[in-house]
Amino acid sequence: MDKPALPPDPLLDAMLRTVPRRYRLPELDDACALPVDASPATTLALVIEQARAALERGEMPGAALKDRFTNALERLVREAMRADGGDPVFQAMVLRHRAASVREYASLSARADQDRRAVRAAVNAVAHPGKQQRLGPGPQREALARLHAYAGAAAWNKLHDAVQQLPEMPQTPAMAGEPPGTRGLAQLREHPALARLRRLDTLASDPLVAQYRSLWERYGPRSGSASAVAQGRSSRQRGEAAEALAARALEALAQRLNAATGASAPYRAVTSMRVPAAIPAAHQHAKSEWDVVLLRKAAAVGDTAGDTAEGTPAWDVCLLVEVKASVDAAATDFPRLLRGLRLLAHADQDTVYPFATRQGTVPLRGAALHTLPTASTALSRTVLYCCDAPAEPTPRLLSAASRMQLLSATPTLDFAVKLTVASAADASDLEPVWLALLESPGWRAVLNQLAALRQVRELMMHPDDLLAAV
Numbered sequence: 001m002d003k004p005a006l007p008p009d010p011l012l013d014a015m016l017r018t019v020p021r022r023y024r025l026p027e028l029d030d031a032c033a034l035p036v037d038a039s040p041a042t043t044l045a046l047v048i049e050q051a052r053a054a055l056e057r058g059e060m061p062g063a064a065l066k067d068r069f070t071n072a073l074e075r076l077v078r079e080a081m082r083a084d085g086g087d088p089v090f091q092a093m094v095l096r097h098r099a100a101s102v103r104e105y106a107s108l109s110a111r112a113d114q115d116r117r118a119v120r121a122a123v124n125a126v127a128h129p130g131k132q133q134r135l136g137p138g139p140q141r142e143a144l145a146r147l148h149a150y151a152g153a154a155a156w157n158k159l160h161d162a163v164q165q166l167p168e169m170p171q172t173p174a175m176a177g178e179p180p181g182t183r184g185l186a187q188l189r190e191h192p193a194l195a196r197l198r199r200l201d202t203l204a205s206d207p208l209v210a211q212y213r214s215l216w217e218r219y220g221p222r223s224g225s226a227s228a229v230a231q232g233r234s235s236r237q238r239g240e241a242a243e244a245l246a247a248r249a250l251e252a253l254a255q256r257l258n259a260a261t262g263a264s265a266p267y268r269a270v271t272s273m274r275v276p277a278a279i280p281a282a283h284q285h286a287k288s289e290w291d292v293v294l295l296r297k298a299a300a301v302g303d304t305a306g307d308t309a310e311g312t313p314a315w316d317v318c319l320l321v322e323v324k325a326s327v328d329a330a331a332t333d334f335p336r337l338l339r340g341l342r343l344l345a346h347a348d349q350d351t352v353y354p355f356a357t358r359q360g361t362v363p364l365r366g367a368a369l370h371t372l373p374t375a376s377t378a379l380s381r382t383v384l385y386c387c388d389a390p391a392e393p394t395p396r397l398l399s400a401a402s403r404m405q406l407l408s409a410t411p412t413l414d415f416a417v418k419l420t421v422a423s424a425a426d427a428s429d430l431e432p433v434w435l436a437l438l439e440s441p442g443w444r445a446v447l448n449q450l451a452a453l454r455q456v457r458e459l460m461m462h463p464d465d466l467l468a469a470v
Contacts, residue, residue, distance in 0.1 A: 009296070011260050012318065013381060015253070019469045022391040023327055023460040025453065040075035044406065045397035047072060049450040051438060061438065067427075069434050073406060074427040077416050080407060090407050092215040094420065095208060097413040102212045105203040108196050115193035116154065122191055123151040123159070126184035156197040163189050235325075242463075243291055243323045246386040247271050249466040250292050250321060256470045266297040267318070270357040275340070279347050279369075287322075287333075287340025292386075293357075294319035298365055314352045316368035317344075321384045324460075327392075328400040330385045331456045335445075337383065338376055344369045376455055385460040395457070402449040409433045 028046070038046070047069045051061040080087035081094070096102045127144035135141045143166050150159035166185060188194070203209050250269040257267045275288045295315040322337060324330040347353060347366035354361045373382055406412060411432040418425035437443045445452070 009257065009318070012253075012257060015256075015469055016381065016384075019461050020465045021458065021461055022465065023387065023395070023457045023462075025395055025397070025457050040072045040079060041396065041398040041403060043068065043072035044076065045402075045450055048402075048437065048447060052447050052451070055438065055447075066431065066434050069437075070427040070430040073412065073430045073433060074415070074425075076403075077407070077412060078419070081416055081419055087407075088215040088218040090416070092212050092219075093408060094413055094416040095212050095215065098417040098420065099208045099212075101203055101206045102208050105200065105206070105209045105212065108200045108203070112197065112200060115196050118193040119156070119159075119188075119191060119197060120151050122184070122188045122194075123147055126188065127151075154197075156194060156201055160189075160194060160198055239323070239325065242325065242386070242388045243271070245388060245463040246321055246323045247292050249386070249463040249470065250294050250319070252467055252470045254294060268295050268297075268315075268359075269293065270295060270359045270362055272358045273362070274356045275343060276353050276355060278351075278353060279343060279366075281343045281346035283343060285336065285339055286343040287336050288343070290320050290340070291323045292321040293317060294321070295362065295364075298368070312363070314363040314365045316365055317372065317382075319384060320382060321386055323386045326387065326389050327396075327453075327457060327460065330387065330460060331399045331453055332401055333385075334376075334452060334456050338374065341372055341379075341383070342374045345372045345374050346370075376452070379455075379459060383459055384466075385456065386463050386466070387460050388462060388464075391462075397450060397453070399449050399453050402446045405443070405446050406433065409436065 028049075047065060050065055051069070054061045054065070077090075080090040096106050127147040129145075129148065132141050132144045132148070135144070143162065146162050147159060147166070150156075150162060163185060204213075247269060254267040254269045258265050261267075269292060271292050273290045273293045275283070275290075277283065294317075296318050298314045298316050320341075322330070322333065324333060347369035349367045349370045351366040352363045353366055353369070355364050373379055409432075411430055415425055415429045418429070437447055
C-alpha cells in the first residue's frame with residue numbers, strides 16, 4: 001500500500017524562500033542580447049543559449065549565429081594560448097595533440113603509479129629484506145639489497161642493469177615452498193612495467209615533454225609531491241570547515257522548527273548520511289553520501305506505519321544539503337546529485353532503511369524516499385548546495401566543464417596547433433564544433449549548460465545567509 005508523501009512544512013518553505021541567493025544568475029536581456037564588450041566565454045554562453053532556444057522552437061540556428069559562435073571560440077582559443085596570462089592546461093593539451101613524444105609520455109604517465117607498484121612487488125618477490133636475510137652475507141645478498149634500493153629510489157635504469165648482471169639465485173632450504181628466485185628474476189628482467197618506466201624516464205629529457213611538464217606545474221603541484229600533499233591537506237581542511245558551518249546552519253534550522261512546532265523534537269540534522277546498498281537501484285556514478293540532511297520524525301506527521309520493528313519512530317528526509325567550494329564544483333556535481341536522487345527514489349515504499357550517519361544509524365522510511373523529486377527543475381524544496389566562496393561581481397555564464405569541452409574538441413585543438421606553427425588559421429575551421437553542438441548527443445550538456453547553471457545557482461546559498469534567516 002502506498003504511503004503518503006511527506007507534507008511540506010510552511011515555516012520551512014517560508015524560510016527557504018527568504019534566504020538570500022547571492023549566487024543566483026541575473027535575468028538575461030531579451031533574446032540574450034550580446035554586449036559589445038562581452039568576453040569570448042560570455043559570448044559563447046549566450047550564443048549557445050540562443051541556439052538551444054531556436055532548436056527548442058523547431059528552428060535551425062542561422063549562419064549569423066554560427067559565425068558569432070566560431071568567432072567567439074577563435075577568440076577564446078587565442079586568449080588561452082597567450083604566453084602571458086593564458087591557460088597552461090589548454091596549452092599542455094595542444095602540445096600533447098601535436099607532439100607524438102608528448103602523447104606517449106602522457107599515456108605512460110597515466111599508468112605510471114600502477115607500474116611502479118607492479119615493479120616494486122616483483123622486486124620484493126626476490127629481494128625483500130626478509131629474503132635477503134635468509135641468504136646470509138655475501139655478493140648475492142648485496143646484489144639483492146641494491147635491487148631493493150634502486151626500486152625504492154625509482155632508479156629504473158639502474159634497476160634494469162642490476163637485474164641483468166645478477167647471477168641466478170639458488171633455491172635454499174629456507175626458501176622451500178616459495179617461487180624459485182631464478183623464475184622471479186626472469187619475470188623481473190622481462191617485466192613490461194619496468195620497460196614502460198624506463199621509457200618514461202627517457203622521454204622526460206625530451207624538450208617538448210619538459211615544456212609539457214612545466215605547463216602542468218604552472219597549473220598545480222605534481223601529483224604525489226610534498227606541495228600536492230600539502231595542498232590536498234589544506235583543501236580537506238577548508239572542506240571540513242565548510243561542512244561544519246553548513247551542519248551548524250541546519251542544526252539551528254532544526255532547533256527553530258522544533259521551537260515552532262511545540263512537539264517533542266520532530267526535526268534533527270545529521271551529517272555524512274550514507275545510502276545503504278539495500279535500495280534496489282544501480283549505485284554506480286550516483287551520489288551515495290550526503291553531506292548534511294534535515295530529517296523529520298515520521299510520527300510528527302501522524303504516520304506510525306513506518307516505525308521500525310522495535311516500535312521506535314522512523315524519519316523522513318526534508319532537505320538534502322551538499323557542500324561545495326565553488327559554483328563550478330556544484331555545476332560539475334549536479335548530474336551525480338540527480339542520479340543520487342533517482343537512487344533514493346527507487347526505495348521500496350513498504351521498507352524502512354537503516355542509513356549510517358556520523359550521529360549513528362537512522363531509520364528512514366522508503367515511502368518518503370520514494371516521493372523525492374528527481375526532475376532537475378523541481379528541487380528547490382528538497383536540495384540545497386551550500387558554498388562559502390565569495391559571489392562574483394559578474395557571474396560567469398559559461399561553466400568550466402562546458403569551456404573545457406569546447407577547448408578539448410579535436411577541431412579546436414587542430415586550430416590551436418595551426419596557431420602554434422604560424423600556419424593560416426581561420427575561424428571557419430571551427431565550424432565542426434558548431435555542428436557537433438547542434439547535432440551530437442555528446443554535446444547535449446553543453447547545449448543546455450546555461451539552463452543547468454541557472455538551476456544549480458538557484459539551489460546555492462551561503463551558510464551564513466541560512467544562519468541569518470534562522
